[in-house]
Amino acid sequence: MADNLYQMDVTGPFVALCGGNGNGTGSEEDCLEVAMLADGSGYAIRDVKPEGNGRELRAPRAS
Numbered sequence: 001m002a003d004n005l006y007q008m009d010v011t012g013p014f015v016a017l018c019g020g021n022g023n024g025t026g027s028e029e030d031c032l033e034v035a036m037l038a039d040g041s042g043y044a045i046r047d048v049k050p051e052g053n054g055r056e057l058r059a060p061r062a063s
Helices: none
Strands: 010-018 031-037 042-047 057-060
Touching (some): 010 042
Antiparallel strands (some): 042 057
């Protein structure tokens, strides 16, 4: 696993995961996007709302 997850490339497309807001509208307010990192050791997570544009959180995969 790389020491710095933010230096790793994202593989494949980001996939939207929606729900949990409780209002049942299915709007973008309910979504985030997740993609796997290059060597499979972690994930890139981003918000779909305009305020989150260009920001990502990287998290390691649980061992």
